[in-house]
Amino acid sequence: MVLVEDEADLTEMVDAYLSREGFRVLTAGDARSGTAVLREHGADLLVLDLGLPDCNGLDFLRGVRAGKHLPVIILTGWSSERDRVVGLELGADDYMIKPFSLAELAARIRAVLRRSTPAVADPVLRHGPLCVDTASREVTVDGAPMHLTPLEYELLAFLAAAPRQVFSAGQLLPAMRGFEPGRGDVTSVIEHVYRLRRKLIAAGARRPRIVTVRGAGYRLDP
Numbered sequence: 488m489v490l491v492e493d494e495a496d497l498t499e500m501v502d503a504y505l506s507r508e509g510f511r512v513l514t515a516g517d518a519r520s521g522t523a524v525l526r527e528h529g530a531d532l533l534v535l536d537l538g539l540p541d542c543n544g545l546d547f548l549r550g551v552r553a554g555k556h557l558p559v560i561i562l563t564g565w566s567s568e569r570d571r572v573v574g575l576e577l578g579a580d581d582y583m584i585k586p587f588s589l590a591e592l593a594a595r596i597r598a599v600l601r602r603s604t605p606a607v608a609d610p611v612l613r614h615g616p617l618c619v620d621t622a623s624r625e626v627t628v629d630g631a632p633m634h635l636t637p638l639e640y641e642l643l644a645f646l647a648a649a650p651r652q653v654f655s656a657g658q659l660l661p662a663m664r665g666f667e668p669g670r671g672d673v674t675s676v677i678e679h680v681y682r683l684r685r686k687l688i689a690a691g692a693r694r695p696r697i698v699t700v701r702g703a704g705y706r707l708d709p
Contacts, residue, residue, distance in 0.1 A: 488505070488510055488511070488512055488513070488530055488531060488532040488533070488534065488596065489512075489513045489514070489515065489521065489524055489525055489528070489530040489532075489533050489534070490502065490505075490512055490513070490514045490515070490533075490534045491514075491515045491516075491517075491518070491521035491524075491533065491534070491535050491536060491539065491547070492514070492515075492516070492534070492535075492536040492562065493516050493517060493536060493538070493539055493540050494536070495516070497585075498514050498516070500589065501534070501589065501592065502514055504589040504590075504592075504593065505589075505592075505593060505596070508593045510593075510596070513528055513530070516540075517539055517540050517541045517542070518539050518541050518542030518544075518546075518547045519541055519542075521535075521539075521547065522547075522550070525551065525557075530557065531558070531600065532557070532558045532559070532560070532596060532599060532600060532603075533551060533557055533558070533559045533560070534559075534560045534562065534592070534596070535547065535548060535551075535559055535560070535561050535562065535579075536561075536562045536563075537561055537562065537563045537574065538563070538564070544561070544563075544574075545573055545574060545577065548561070548574060548577050548578070548579060549577055552577060552578045556578075556603070558580050558599045558600065558602075558603040559574075559578065559579045559580055560579065560580060560581045560582065560583060560592075560595060560596065560599060561574045561579045561581075561582040561583075562582070562583055562585060562587070563582060563583075563584060563585065564584065564585050580599045580602070580603065581595050581598075581599055583595065610622035612644070612647040612648055614647060614650060614694070614695040614707070614709040615692070615694045615695055615709060616628050616629040616691070616692055616694075617647070617687075617692055617694075617695055619643060619644050619647045621644055621648075624640060626640065626643065628687070628690040628691060628692045629691065629692075631690065633686060633687075633690050634686075635683070635686065638679055639679055639682060639683050639686070642659060642676070642679050642680065642683060643683055645659065646659075646697065646705065646706070646707040647695075647707055649707075650695070650706075650707050650708070650709050651706055651707070651708060651709070652706055653700050653703050653704050653705065653706045654704045654705060654706070655673075655703065655704035656673035656676040656677060656704055656705070657673055658704065659676045659704070659705065660673060660675070660676050680697055680699075680705055683697060684696075684697050694708070694709065695707050695708055695709045696708050
């Protein structure tokens with residue numbers, strides 16, 4: 488993260504505290520050096536004092552946020568409520584009023600980083616003893632590998648990604664990537680469901696089950 492703050496004593500305290508908390512902190516005392524640090528090193532978060540000696544902090548914020556997203560926490564004084572409002576409207580994620588608690592600043596930084604970092608989906612779909620690894624395309628039951636054809640895998644992975652949701656045979660047909668149009672119809676889905684059920688039972692998986700919903704289609708019950 489980058490801290491742009493012109494008060495040397497405050498910068499030193501914030502740097503020392505956040506470094507102990509596990510953050511890598513780069514500091515700058517004015518807008519010019521802050522711009523250079525961001526250009527050279529980049530940052531996953533910016534803590535910005537609005538009262539910079541060589542530039543209005545809001546103008547600096549406008550330049551920083553132009554065309555890209557960078558999480559920003561602004562620092563300001565009690566007398567600058569308008570600046571806080573404008574800063575938030577310009578895209579700042581949070582603000583702190585001086586004087587502030589270093590522990591609270593660290594907590595707010597963590598909160599902003601959590602909000603700004605997209606969650607990474609788990610590539611493994613788990614339902615009881617069944618695990619479908621969508622990254623490696625491997626399927627196991629209680630740790631033992633299941634040997635599926637490519638179309639059987641696609642069908643199982645599709646159902647496992649939306650448990651208890653009912654899909655018609657017509658909806659499942661295009662979901663089976665690799666299926667060649669013209670070489671079958673929904674009857675092929677019915678056949679693959681039948682084979683997949685038998686393989687799950689043979690592998691010892693009493694759950695999850697592929698359930699037939701009469702007149703509607705199929706769903707995976709965990």
